[in-house]
Each structure stands twice: as C-alpha cells, then as structure tokens.
Amino acid sequence: MSALNTAAYTWWDREFIFKQLNSPLGYAIILAIMLAIAGAATIAGLKGGVALLGLVIGVPVLIACFLNLEFGLMLTVSLSFFVNYLRKFSSFPFGTALDGLLLIMALGLIYRVLKERNFSFANSSISIMILIWVGYNLLQVLNPNAPSLAGWIYSVRSLAIWLLIYFVGCYAFKSKAAVMRFITLIIVLTLIAVAVGLRQEYFGFTQQELAWLYADPLRFRLYFTWSRLRIFSLFSDPTSLGIAMAYMSMFCVILATAKFATWKRIGLVVSALLMVLTILYTGSRTPVLMIPAGMLLFVLMTFRKEVIIPMAILGVIGAGMVMKSTSNPVIFRIQSAFKPSEDSSMQLRLRNQNFIQPYIQSNPMGLGLASVGVWGKRFNSDSWLSTFAPDSAYVRIGVEAGWIGLIIYLGLLFVAMRTAVYHYFRVKDSTIKVVYLGLANIIFLLIIANYPQEATYMLPTNLVFNTVLALVVRLKDFDEA
16 A cells, blocks of 8 residues: 555544544544535525535545455445436436545546556456446447437446446455455345335335335336236345345355355344345346355256255255146236246237347447437337337347447356356355355356346346456455465
C-alpha cells in the first residue's frame, strides 16, 4: 500500500473510527456541517438542506469505497437488493447511483493497478472471456443493423459497468475471511428478502405496494394468477425473486455440509427451507425446475451416500407432490412446471424462438444492441422487434449480438463452470472445497435459468453472478491445507 493510502487510512481510522469525531477537529467538522445544512435549508428550502445532508453522507461513503474496495463491493451488492423495491415508489435514479459506486470502485482499482503494476489477481481464463465479451459488445457500434447509437450507448454502459464488479471482486477478496464475510452478507440479504416476501404472503401487501400493482393493468394480470397475488418481495418481479431463492437455497444446503459449528449448519438448513417456501409463493415455475437440477449436480459432484440418500428422499417427496392431484393453487402452479406441453406460456416461448431463428441465423452479428426488451421499446420503437419478447437471455443475445455473440457468451459460461469444477476437485481445504461446490451450483443453475428467463440480466442476480465469478478465480489462492 502506498504512503498516500496509508496516510489516508490512518487519518480516517484515528478521527472517525477510534475517536468517533470526539476531538477538536471532530467538533469543528460537525459544527461546519450543521451550519452548512442550516444555511442551505434557509436559502434553498427543505430540499436544499436534504440535498446537502445527502452530500455530507455521500462524499465520505464514496471516499470509503475508493479507499476500501471490499467495503465498496459489499455496499454495492447490499444496495442492489433494494434498488428495484425503491424504484417502485420513487423517481430517484437509484440505478445511476449504483453505477456511480461501481465507477468509483473502478477508479480505485485502476489507481491500485497502476501503482502496483500487478494484475495477477485477475489472472484467469474467466477474465479473458469477460474482456472478449465486453470487446465484442463495444464492436457492436459498427453493426449496421443497430437501431441507434443512443441505444448502443445505454446497453454497453450497463453491460460494462455491471462487469466491473468482477474485477473489483478479484482484487477485494484478499483472504478467506473476506470471502466468508461476503458469503455471510448475501445470505443475510437473501433472508431479508425472504422476510419481506413472507410478510407479503401472510400479512398482505402494503398500500404502496398495492398502488404500484394496480397502476399497470398488465402488471396486475401477470401478478394475479389462480385467484392469488404472487409475491415479489424486494425484487422487480416474482420470477427474479424465485430465481434468487432457488440458487441461494441450494447454496445454503451445500454450505451446511461444511465443517461449521452445529448452530451454523442448522441455521443454513433453516434458511434454505425458508427460501424454498418463498419460491412456492412467487408462483414462478423456473425456480421450481432449478431445485431438482441443483440437487442432481450436488449428487453427481460429491457422489457420497450421505448426500445421495437425503437428496433421493427429497426427490421422492417432490415427485409425490408433482403427481398428487390437488386444487391448491400454489401446488398446482408447481405441478405445471413439469408439464411444459400443457403450459401456454412455454408454448408461446417455443413459438417465438422458432419464429426468430431465421433472423439470428442470417445475421451473425445480430440486429444490434437495444433491439428488443425495455431498451428496444425506447430506442427501436419503429421496428416490430420492439414488441418481440425474448423471454430468454440466450434468445436476447442471439437477436441483438448474433450467433457470434451467443457463442462468445456461452463460452464465458462454459469457462466459468469448468473453472469452478476444476478447482473443486483440486483444492485441499475442506471449507474451500464446499464453497467451490456451492459456487459451481450457482453458475450451473443460472445457466439453466437463462434459457426461460433473462436471469443474469436481473438485479441483484447480475451483480451476485459477476461476484461469484470473482470468487471462483480468487478462492483457490487461500487453499492452505
């Protein structure tokens, strides 16, 4: 660490952590802040005072994110869990604020790399594939089919900025303890989402949540199925909530096999059960299919009787639930996930895929970024593509980036999965081995979920996924067994 960084950390720790501003300098800072807020409120009204208060809080946070990448990473992932919920009730650009945090951390990372002249922390085939993927999307600016330059800018901005967290994570995870802190964080955040979701199910939606639901008739029809409202918790929609619950529940089950204290293992199992319960009330079929897929990979990678027997028992219970005749709307929705031929939404997806295939095959570089989806409606409204629903990350990439882009992205997913499995079988530390198994399971489940949904495009899953890739790269470095 440079002398400048050391001095900054020393001053910060002395004044803010140890003294907690209980010093002449601290009193002066507090007095100056109070006078500034009072002056702003007097001159510009309440909004001016609130804006200055936000600035007073925000600047130290940004400085901390620049100086401490682990803190910035954990703060950004934490905020990503709440962004979509806050967007429902406020026009504040929360997404842009999240982008700002990522850019600040990226600047901090660039500063360290230039100072230390060391990029070995991200030395991996995953890094190479990510750079190729980003580079290919940058080249999409030359695509003659692209609907507009503005659409390309918006798409590339979100793509490049979200992937920055991968490189930040590769640098920030400097110890096994840092890895475990992050894992604890995402489990806690997921449990908060569970609590909000179960509150919606058992105690009802708040007036603000209901107002948001009723504001869009199409949204209400999608959320109200079989005479009940599907829960969405902190997430943008029930499906993104269910997908997160699916991969995190399997992750908790796998972690429970590690040599942790008994109370931790029990807590992980209980957490997994609560996440699975939450899945049932989302009314989403994709996460229901993810659970048996995750169980199968768990069995195949371990192939131990203490894993095979419990998974087999759960499989039999699950099969019985699927086969049992019922009038319960929650169970019926689960059963429909295993009857794709009778599922109208799945049949519609298949028809859309058959319809779009000739366009993908005849346009190797695609029809341009921001052709479909939300950006398509904004930047490509004159084209029929703006009304096309990809309903799949792979279809979306195939349409926008062509079959060349799809091959590159699938190559990235393959390399990520292969790297996680490779290190699982080679590390010696038992805890790290279990974590690698859990990370491989997350990647595998998101690869599956990307077929019927745009799983890796959803907040907070996209940030969690990119950070998982960083964990796959760095975790092996702490194998001291």
